[in-house]
Amino acid sequence: MSVEATLRRYEALRPAEQGPAAGPAPDGRKQTLVRLLWIAVWLLYMASPVGDLFGGDYSPAVSALAGVGLAGFVAAYLAVVFAPSRAGFQPSQPWVRAGIGVQLALSFALSAGLGKDWLVLFVYVAVSCGAALKPARSRWAVPAVTVLLAGMGAWLDPPGELYPSLVVPALLGGFSMLGVTQLVRTMKELREARRTVAELAATEERLRLARDLHDLLGHSLSLIALKSELAGRMLPARPGEAAQQVADIEKVSRQALVDVREAVTGYRRPTLAGESAAVRAALAGAGVSLRLHVPELLPGLDRDAEGALAWALREAATNVVRHSGATLCVCAVTLDRAAGRAVLTVSDDGRGPAPAGQGEGHGKSHRNGHGNGLTGLAERLALAGGTLATGRAGDGGFTLRATVPLTGLAPR
Numbered sequence: 001m002s003v004e005a006t007l008r009r010y011e012a013l014r015p016a017e018q019g020p021a022a023g024p025a026p027d028g029r030k031q032t033l034v035r036l037l038w039i040a041v042w043l044l045y046m047a048s049p050v051g052d053l054f055g056g057d058y059s060p061a062v063s064a065l066a067g068v069g070l071a072g073f074v075a076a077y078l079a080v081v082f083a084p085s086r087a088g089f090q091p092s093q094p095w096v097r098a099g100i101g102v103q104l105a106l107s108f109a110l111s112a113g114l115g116k117d118w119l120v121l122f123v124y125v126a127v128s129c130g131a132a133l134k135p136a137r138s139r140w141a142v143p144a145v146t147v148l149l150a151g152m153g154a155w156l157d158p159p160g161e162l163y164p165s166l167v168v169p170a171l172l173g174g175f176s177m178l179g180v181t182q183l184v185r186t187m188k189e190l191r192e193a194r195r196t197v198a199e200l201a202a203t204e205e206r207l208r209l210a211r212d213l214h215d216l217l218g219h220s221l222s223l224i225a226l227k228s229e230l231a232g233r234m235l236p237a238r239p240g241e242a243a244q245q246v247a248d249i250e251k252v253s254r255q256a257l258v259d260v261r262e263a264v265t266g267y268r269r270p271t272l273a274g275e276s277a278a279v280r281a282a283l284a285g286a287g288v289s290l291r292l293h294v295p296e297l298l299p300g301l302d303r304d305a306e307g308a309l310a311w312a313l314r315e316a317a318t319n320v321v322r323h324s325g326a327t328l329c330v331c332a333v334t335l336d337r338a339a340g341r342a343v344l345t346v347s348d349d350g351r352g353p354a355p356a357g358q359g360e361g362h363g364k365s366h367r368n369g370h371g372n373g374l375t376g377l378a379e380r381l382a383l384a385g386g387t388l389a390t391g392r393a394g395d396g397g398f399t400l401r402a403t404v405p406l407t408g409l410a411p412r
Contacts, residue, residue: 042127042173043074045120049110052117066114073106073121080128081177096132103128104145108152116156119166122149126170130177142174211376213260215311218373219318220256223282224249226321230285248285270310272298272333279317283329286321288348293332300335300406301342308384309333309344312402315377316346324350324398340406341386347399352392377402 053066080099107121122145129141149170231245276294283290298306313331320329326348334343378388386404393399 045123046070046074048120049114049118052114056114058114062113066110069106069110073103073110073124076100076102076106077124077128080132083132100125100128100132100141104148108148111152111156116153119149119153119156122146122152123166123170123173126174127177130174131181135178135182138174138178142171142178145174146170207376207379211380214373214376215314217256217260219278219282219314220252220259222318222322223252223285224256226282226286227252248281270307270314272306272310272313275310275313275317276331279313279331282317282321288320288326289328291328291330295333295335298333298335298342300340301404302407304384305342305386305404305407308381308386308404309342309402311380312344312377312388312400313346315373316344316400319373319398319400320346320348320350324348326350326397335406336403337406341403342406344402345399347393347397349393349395349397352396352398353390 049070053063053070056063058066076099080096080103083093083096083099103121103125107118107125110121111118126142126145126149129145130138133141146167150167153166227245227249231242231249234242234245272294273296276292280290280292301309316331317329320326327350329346329348331344331346334345335341336343374388374390381388381402381404384404386402389401391399
C-alpha cells in the first residue's frame with residue numbers, strides 16, 4: 001500500500017463517519033411515531049371530560065367554548081411533552097413554561113366551570129412538569145400541581161370520592177415522566193460521549209500514523225538523499241563506488257517500503273539491535289564516526305519501552321545526519337537501577353541547538369522548541385511512561401536523553 005493510499009485510508013476516519021459506530025440517534029421518524037403512540041394511549045383518560053362535554057346538558061355556546069378549551073389544552077400538552085425530542089431543546093425554556101401555564105389555567109377554568117369530570121386535566125399538567133422542566137423544578141412542580149388538584153377536588157367534590165383516585169396518578173405520572181426524561185437525557189449524553197471517544201480515537205490514530213511515517217520515512221529519505229548526493233559526486237571519477245552507493249539506495253528504499261507496510265498494519269516494533277545496525281550504516285555513509293554502546297541484554301525493558309528507545313535512537317541519528325555537521329557521535333544505553341529506568345543518551349560534536357529565531361544548526365527542525373520529529377518522539381516516549389530531554393552537549397554539540405521505566409524495578 002502506498003503512502004498516499006495509507007493517508008487516504010486514515011483520513012477516511014472522519015468524526016462524521018464515527019457517528020453510526022457510536023449508536024443511532026435517539027430521535028427520528030420511527031422514534032417520534034412510537035412516542036406519539038405512547039402519548040396517545042394516555043390520552044384515553046380524556047374520555048371523562050370528552051364524555052361530559054358531549055353527554056352533559058350544556059348550551060351550544062358553552063359546549064363550543066369547552067371544546068375549544070379542551071383542544072387548546074391537548075395542543076399545549078402535546079407541544080410540551082414532545083419538547084424534549086426537539087433539537088436544541090433546553091429544559092424550562094420560556095415557551096415551555098408558558099405552555100404549562102396555559103394548561104394549568106385551562107385546567108382551573110374548565111374544572112371550575114364544568115365540574116369534577118375535568119379534574120383529570122391536572123394529571124396531564126403534572127406529567128408535563130415532569131417531562132419538560134428541569135429536574136430541580138420538577139421535584140416541586142409535580143407536588144404543587146397535585147396539591148392544586150386535591151384542593152380543586154375538595155371544592156368540587158366535597159365527599160372526596162373522586163379526587164383521591166387522581167392524586168396518586170398525578171404524583172406517579174409526574175415523577176415517572178421525570179425519571180424517563182432523565183433516562184433519555186442520560187442516554188443522549190452517553191451517545192455523545194461515545195461519539196466523542198470515537199472522534200478522539202480517530203484523531204489519535206492519525207497522530208500515530210503521522211509519527212510513524214515521519215520516523216520511518218524521515219530517516220530513510222535522509223539516507224537516500226545523502227547516498228544519492230555521494231553517488232553523484234563519485235560517478236565521474238569512481239563509478240564503482242557510485243554503483244555501490246546506488247545499491248545501498250535500493251536496499252534502503254526496499255527496507256523503507258517494508259517498514260511503511262508494517263507500520264500501517266500496526267505491527268512494527270523496532271528493536272535497539274535493529275536500529276543500532278541502521279544507525280551504524282547511516283552515520284558511516286555521512287562520514288560521522290560512531291561510538292555505540294547498546295547492551296545485548298537489558299533486563300526489565302519490555303517491548304513497548306524498547307520500541308520507544310529504538311525510535312529515539314533513530315530520530316537522534318537522523319538529526320545528526322541532517323542537521324548537526326558533526327564528525328563524532330556517541331550513543332549509549334544504560335540501566336539506572338536506582339531510578340528503575342533505562343536511559344538512552346546521544347551526543348555529537350556538531351553545531352548544537354540553533355539559537356532562538358534562527359534556522360541554522362542542529363535545531364533547524366525545532367527552532368521554536370521541538371519540531372515535528374522530536375515532538376512526535378516525546379509523545380511516543382510519554383505513551384511508554386518515559387521522558388525526553390534535549391540540550392547543548394558539553395563540547396558545544398547537541399545531546400538527546402530519552403528515558404523509559406523498567407518493568408518490575410521500582411525506584412530505590
